[in-house]
Amino acid sequence: MMEKIFALPPRLRSRTALGMTGPAATGRFALQTCENCSAVQYPPQEFCRQCLSLDLVWRDQPRQAEVLAEATVHHSLEPAFSQATAPRTGLVRHESGVVLVAFLTEGCHIGDTVRLSYSFTPGGSVVVQAGPLAADKKKASAMTSTSHPLAGLNCYLTDSENPLGQACKVALLEAGATHVWGPGSTDIDDSEVELVVETGWYADACGTGSPGQGIEAHLQLAERFAPVLAERKGTWVSALSFAALQAYPDQPRHSAGMAAAQALAISLRARLQAQGATLVAAYPAKLDIKAHQGIGGGTLSWPSLASHLVSALQNGDEDVYPDPQSRLWHERLTQDRKGLEREMAMPPAG
């Protein structure tokens, strides 16, 4: 039998429509809203269809919608949709009144009230999915299912012996992973790996190695596993810290390492996405490492970080802000990056 050539689903999007990517990355559902007249609109465009204002924001929306019409696409113009099961699509009306084309998950039919979500297709583009109201996020069609379900997965942890590695191992096995290999594993088969969890960026913060060595280690790891992840449409997880996005001023070494790690993760994500694989990155604010001792607020435990990573994989999220502080900072980063820089340079009050 001839092997089928892998094809990505359509990736072409307008710049405005790329605004769905941010909400999708963290599992939110947001629609364009007019700051001037409060109209909600879809499809995205640069200005308000009602009042023509250009002052539009992506605002979180209720997820309920009603299925108005459905169409299973038996004949597609794109090879990506020529799988055995034809994609089920529908016209759905959101609470706000806007009508969206969406993938329908199994069991969603005309007249049903459904729950809308954004999800990533292979290639990293965002699509709208309509699922049952109180559902675990079951995937509509194979095309929108970016990560394999964790059940039966073969995983590789870069640091299987440290506390985070241990916590990840427990969480992954609990989620149904078959193998959780590490550097010390003797039974590992690289060609079977579908999930790589890279936690090495915390090592130098603990006092071993330099950012430069970290970069080399990452590049070697990427050379080793990126091809097999591309082949198996797998996922790479980069466990970073918020310093990857905004330097922690009193921790230049940690921040520089994380900034490098972020740059490498973005590069690797683009490479993996082009081949239908994915990369998930986590940005906790404060971990139990030396470099984070001066950060105010609560410390995220290793098991808690591991559990957030596993949930993100199950939900199809791309960016993980696993604690309240990182979520607040992320919001500030989006709204006022410069202000956040100054804020983080101030010593904690008191």
Place this chain on the structure above:
Amino acid sequence: MSARGHDDIVLAVPVSVPYERFSNDSAAAFFARALRGLLDGAGISKDRVDGMCISSFTMAPDSGIGLAHALGLELGWLDTIPLGGASAIAAIRRAAAAVQCGDATIVACMGADTNTPTGFRENTARFSQASQDAVYPYGAGGPNQSFAFLTDHYMRRYGASAEDFGRLCIAQRKNGLNNPRAMIRKQLTMDAYLTARPIAGPLRMFDCVMPCAGAEAFLVMRRQEAERLQLSYCTLLASSERHNSFPDDPVQDRAGWALDADRLFAAACIGRSEVDCFQTYDDYPVISFLQLEDFGFCEKGAAAGFVAAHDLSFVGDFPVNTGGGQLSAGQAGFAGGFLGVTETLRQLTGSAEGHQVPGARIGLVSGFGMIVYDRGLSCGAAILATA
């Protein structure tokens, strides 16, 4: 007011460039053949054509002016109409206005498109920003998928069945069998219709037009000009167009015709019952159903019963798409909207070889196009009469 009457404006010289499923020729080459046909049909040279109105889906990066240069036409008036299946009606109206106010004396109205095995996909992927962002990524079903939603909605809301649409498709195919220009000339049975390959939602193969390459064209001028040239012609009685109508309907089950039909017939000074042949825009049967209803031939939701109760053949009591329509002829891109116009001209000038409606005097032709997101946005209609 969107529906208006016209003063002594006529249409003449229907030209249909034979359709091909795929072609190596560009859209411009099909325009060239169409123009050749217009000149030969009218017995005039290029320098007599001083206005041109064109529509094409596949002529990027050129527009009308690049084409005018390529065709070697020196023009006093030029328009490029990007309204899909509504382009031909808009072309009639633009050209009529240009002739009426003296901007041009003879306007060549032409729709042409080419088709390659990959061309339809490439054009559909970028049809509009809204469809590129918010329809195409959802299975890439193209127009079939969008019209599947409309059909699904119509069937559920008004209780129409596949057989109801099948009756219309079969009637059109019977007409097409007698039209030497129709590309698909195989008899269609209800069984074949119902068991055809599923395409999208409730749509099966014979509900969908076949994309192809080809061109359609006609001339617009004053009556005196046509008489000077000794041409057979039809008089333009009235026309209308509407864009983006009923935006708040959650799913489209009517179009702007519903707003304009009464005024259109009034402007033409005729009653509905005087229409001898109706060329609906038939990219999908559900759209023909909407037209039967929106033009007031039957109540909303009653088209299935209307189709069952009438003989739609060219010798029937209510002739519809007398040449087989696009469902039999194929859809040569934007030329698809021109097909109903050339067919009407042939019927009204008594030159519809093999499928002539006996004694046809008044023809209604409509256009519909631009499903940029979830509904067709442009529509229009014209009423033509024998000289």
